[in-house]
Amino acid sequence: xxxxxxxxxxxxxxxxxxxxxxxxxxxxxxxxxxxxxxxxxxxxxxxxxxxxxxxxxxxxxxxxxxxxxxxxxxxxxxxxxxxxxxxxxxxxxxxxxxxxxxxxxxxxxxxxxxxxxxxxxxxxxxxxxxxxxxxxxxxxxxxxxxxxxxxxxxxxxxxxxxxxxxxxxxxxxxxxxxxxxxxxxxxxxxxxxxxxxxxxxxxxxxxxxxxxxxxxxxxxxxxxxxxxxxxxxxxxxxxxxxxxxxxxxxxxxxxxxxxxxxxxxxxxxxxxxxxxxxxxxxxxxxxxxxxxxxxxxxxxxxxxxxxxxxxxxxxxxxxxxxxxxxxxxxxxxxxxxxxxxxxxxxxxxxxxxxxxxxxxxxxxxxxxxxxxxxxxxxxxxxxxxxxxxxxxxxxxxxxxxxxxxxxxxxxxxxxxxxxxxxxxxxxxxxxxxxxxxxxxxxxxxxxxxxxxxxxxxxxxxxxxxxxxxxxxxxxxxxxxxxxxxxxxxxxxxxxxxxxxxxxxxxxxxxxxxxxxxxxxxxxxxxxxxxxxxxxxxxxxxxxxxxxxxxxxxxxxxxxxxxxxxxxxxxxxxxxx
Numbered sequence: 001x002x003x004x005x006x007x008x009x010x011x012x013x014x015x016x017x018x019x020x021x022x023x024x025x026x027x028x029x030x031x032x033x034x035x036x037x038x039x040x041x042x043x044x045x046x047x048x049x050x051x052x053x054x055x056x057x058x059x060x061x062x063x064x065x066x067x068x069x070x071x072x073x074x075x076x077x078x079x080x081x082x083x084x085x086x087x088x089x090x091x092x093x094x095x096x097x098x099x100x101x102x103x104x105x106x107x108x109x110x111x112x113x114x115x116x117x118x119x120x121x122x123x124x125x126x127x128x129x130x131x132x133x134x135x136x137x138x139x140x141x142x143x144x145x146x147x148x149x150x151x152x153x154x155x156x157x158x159x160x161x162x163x164x165x166x167x168x169x170x171x172x173x174x175x176x177x178x179x180x181x182x183x184x185x186x187x188x189x190x191x192x193x194x195x196x197x198x199x200x201x202x203x204x205x206x207x208x209x210x211x212x213x214x215x216x217x218x219x220x221x222x223x224x225x226x227x228x229x230x231x232x233x234x235x236x237x238x239x240x241x242x243x244x245x246x247x248x249x250x251x252x253x254x255x256x257x258x259x260x261x262x263x264x265x266x267x268x269x270x271x272x273x274x275x276x277x278x279x280x281x282x283x284x285x286x287x288x289x290x291x292x293x294x295x296x297x298x299x300x301x302x303x304x305x306x307x308x309x310x311x312x313x314x315x316x317x318x319x320x321x322x323x324x325x326x327x328x329x330x331x332x333x334x335x336x337x338x339x340x341x342x343x344x345x346x347x348x349x350x351x352x353x354x355x356x357x358x359x360x361x362x363x364x365x366x367x368x369x370x371x372x373x374x375x376x377x378x379x380x381x382x383x384x385x386x387x388x389x390x391x392x393x394x395x396x397x398x399x400x401x402x403x404x405x406x407x408x409x410x411x412x413x414x415x416x417x418x419x420x421x422x423x424x425x426x427x428x429x430x431x432x433x434x435x436x437x438x439x440x441x442x443x444x445x446x447x448x449x450x451x452x453x454x455x456x457x458x459x460x461x462x463x464x465x466x467x468x469x470x471x472x473x474x475x476x477x478x479x480x481x482x483x484x485x486x487x488x489x490x491x492x493x494x495x496x497x498x499x500x501x502x503x504x505x506x507x508x509x510x511x512x513x514x515x516x517x518x519x520x521x522x523x524x525x526x527x528x529x530x531x532x533x534x535x536x537x538x539x540x541x542x543x544x545x546x547x548x549x550x551x552x553x554x555x556x557x558x559x560x561x562x563x564x565x566x567x568x569x570x571x572x573x574x575x576x
Contacts, residue, residue, distance in 0.1 A: 038152075039180035041173050043349030049192035050168055053158035059167045061145035065155070066129065066279070067188040068319040069117050069138040070355035071109040079107050083364055083396075084442065087516040089570060095509025097367035100133065100332050107365075109135045113182045120179050124150040130279070130323065133330050136358045137322055139279070147189070151175065155189070166192045185351035187318035193348065194316050195251055195341045197291035198373040198389075199484035200428055200467045207481055215407050215469045219479035222472030223405075223464070225266050225301035228491065230411045231464075232532075234302065234498075234560035241303025241497035243504060247334025248295050248309060248490070249324055251316040251341050252288030253281070255476070262297045262474040268304045276331075278314035278324045288316070291340055294473045294482050295490045299338070301471075302494035310334050318352065325359040325391075329366070335500055335510045337363070337370040338493035340486035342389040344375075344382035345436050353390055353437050360396035367512035371492045373485035374401045374459040375431025378541030379551075383425060386433055386542060388458045393435040398514050399458040400488040401553050402430030402465025403534055417538040418545050418552040419465045419483075428467065430485060430540045432459050432551045443519040449549040459554040460515055462534065463488035495558060502568045517570050521563070522548075522555040530563040531556045 073079060085093040098106070114135040118128060121138065125146045130139030144155045151173030159165050168190035175183070204220025214221025229235045256273065263270055273296065277283050285292075292311065299309055310333060314324030321341075328337055345353070363370055375381045375389035392399030402419035421427030435456035444450060450457040464471075467483030474480075500510045511517065521530055527548070534545045534553040543551035 037177045038174045039177045041175065041180065041185055041351070043351060044169065044172050044185065044189055046168050046190050046192040048347070049166065050158060053160045053166070056157045056159050056165070059144045059155040059157050061143060063144040064141060065144055065147050065188060066139065066141045066317070066319050067126070067147070067186055068322055069121065069140065069186050070184040070322065070358070071113060071117065071136050071138070071182060072184050073107045073136065073358050073361065074109060075107055079361060079365070083361070086365065087513060095367070095512070097509060097512060098365045100330050100362070100366065103362050103365050104134045111135065114138065117179060117182055120176070126150070132326055134326070134362065137326050139319060139323065166190065168192050184355045187322065187352060187355070191317060193343060195321060195343050197288055197486055198340055198342065198376045199291055199294060199482055199486035200376070201290055201475070202467055202470070202481045204472070204479035204481060213468070214481060215405065216472060217411070218472030220472060220481050222470050222481045224472055225268065225304070227411060228301055228471070231405060231407055231413050232558060232560045233413065233562065237498065237561050237564065239498040239501045239564070240305035241494065242305040242501050244303065244306050244336065244497040244500050245334045246299050246303060246306050246309045246493060246497055247328055247337035248292070248299070248311045249328065249337065249339035249341065250292045250295065250311055250313045251320065252292050253283045253285045253313060254289050254292040254296065254311070255285050258293050258474050258476065259296050259300070263300060265474065268300060271300050271304065271306050272308040274308055274310045276310055276312045276327065278312060278327055279320055280315050281313040281320070283313060290475050290482070291486055293475045294471070294486060295338065295340055297473050298471060298487055298490045299494045302491055303497040306497055322355055325356060329359040329362040329368070332366050332368065335368055336493045336496040337368060338372070338489040339370065339391065340373045340489050342373060342375060342392060344387050345390050345393060346382040346385065346387045348390065350437050353394070356391055357394055357396065360391065360394050364396040364513035367510045369398070369493070369496050369511055369514050371398045371400050371489045373431070373489040374399045376402070376428050376484050377425045377431065378420065378429030379433045379543055380425055380541060381431055381433070388433045388435055389431050392431065393438060393456055393458045395438050395441045395456060396513055398460050398492065398518070399554070400485060400492050401432050401459030401462035401540070402485045402488055403462045403553055403557060404466035405464035405469045413532065415536070416464070416532060416534050416557060417536055418534060418540050420538060420540055421466065421468065423541065425541065428483065430459070430462060430465055430553065432540050432543055432553070434551070441515070443516045447519065447523065447549050449546060451543060451551045457551055460518060461492065461555050461557065462553040463491050463557045495560065495564070499564050499567045502564065506568065511567060517567055518555065521566050521570070526562070526566055527555070530559055530566055532559055
């Protein structure tokens with residue numbers, strides 16, 4: 001990759017910065033446009049976290065910081081128009097998805113803009129640590145001293161009341177206007193907020209004391225793969241995901257032996273697992289390994305004949321999240337993806353969400369489906385006020401909520417309620433509500449039952465997420481019962497693999513972004529046959545279930561065989 005800045009002046013600038021930092025002085029950043037006006041970026045100080053913590057001093061100058069500059073897509077209106085046509089069965093472009101290179105050529109930032117940001121960063125003393133083929137992200141690293149000098153701020157250390165430490169800037173970053181016009185934002189200036197998994201775990205040995213009356217036939221009474229298939233009308237389905245590659249967005253590792261034991265116990269095929277490690281991810285099982293494990297096992301439960309599952313693992317940080325989603329998009333290998341990690345819209349900022357959106361828009365343009373857990377705190381995703389979870393609220397992501405499942409004595413479907421344990425956020429409830437970031441998408445406009453006619457409504461669909469009617473998973477050498485919307489999302493992705501097996505077998509395109517099809521079918525006469533509508537008046541702590549769409553459970557859960565049939569009918573065979 002070639003950079004436009006004169007290499008000799010750049011080297012001199014970096015040497016001067018290094019000498020200045022070594023002398024303990026505050027360096028003045030070099031600039032390739034010394035007379036350029038300065039622009040302050042907004043929303044990059046995590047003020048709520050700072051207000052609830054105690055400042056304990058500046059971050060040591062030598063601390064290494066990883067950052068990512070995000071660049072906007074070009075031609076956004078043209079992209080919106082194209083996506084509308086790609087998902088309209090009556091349009092000649094229906095299902096004619098783009099390749100990653102075609103997407104970059106049409107909508108990616110220009111090479112000149114990418115080079116300008118790279119030159120600017122290296123001129124300040126940052127090292128480039130990652131370039132991305134679609135040119136929407138540029139990864140860099142540098143010392144805290146370099147960060148302070150580059151952006152006109154100081155990185156401070158803070159301590160929360162429970163003793164945890166984090167760092168954050170004491171001011172929003174300032175950049176020259178010729179850079180501000182080329183970027184959406186710069187992220188990684190703080191580590192105050194981490195992304196959370198949406199699951200709850202009970203040891204099978206403790207079920208009788210903590211969560212009796214489980215409804216499944218698996219260890220501890222949890223739901224088995226065959227239980228799930230019977231409950232959601234998939235038992236007679238021949239499609240098991242054959243030929244399809246599933247993907248998982250993860251922020252931790254896992255132990256392959258746990259998955260092997262799960263597969264062996266239930267006599268399932270061994271689906272190959274491919275690990276893709278992003279940035280500094282190690283692949284080792286950490287505190288969040290239960291999330292990764294259940295995601296893999298539940299995808300296998302409904303798509304046991306899938307070609308493989310690609311586990312994309314990044315570090316739990318702003319840069320890790322953006323880099324990992326972008327890798328899934330630029331690889332374009334998995335056509336059905338799920339994520340069970342999220343953060344409240346109230347705990348980040350719109351520039352970050354718009355940076356994420358670039359990857360999701362690219363996935364939609366390429367025919368990739370992505371499902372996201374909607375959160376486990378009901379309508380109060382941040383724990384205090386009405387809010388929803390990102391990325392479930394993103395306009396090119398299917399947000400998956402939670403229900404409590406009830407079965408007949410023979411294991412067949414009886415009914416569902418909105419997931420809401422003890423009517424408290426602590427017990428668990430399915431995420432849902434109104435986005436504060438995104439306007440209502442076209443496919444959601446005119447839908448009866450939405451809580452907002454101007455903003456994005458969440459969730460879109462749901463599935464059982466209750467730990468009291470939970471799933472059997474094998475983790476850390478033992479059986480457990482697990483619940484949470486973290487279970488709902490991978491099951492929807494696995495179901496989509498079955499849909500795509502049939503569609504591809506019929507020489508049609510993959511389903512891709514599922515919401516246009518879901519909303520069209522659910523708004524039609526087949527809704528009652530294709531979905532289990534949750535309409536018993538139960539709530540997700542605020543929003544009440546009702547006939548059709550509601551912000552507690554969306555359209556409800558899938559009636560598997562029926563919905564699959566209509567999703568494959570929704571796939572005209574291309575003209576030769």
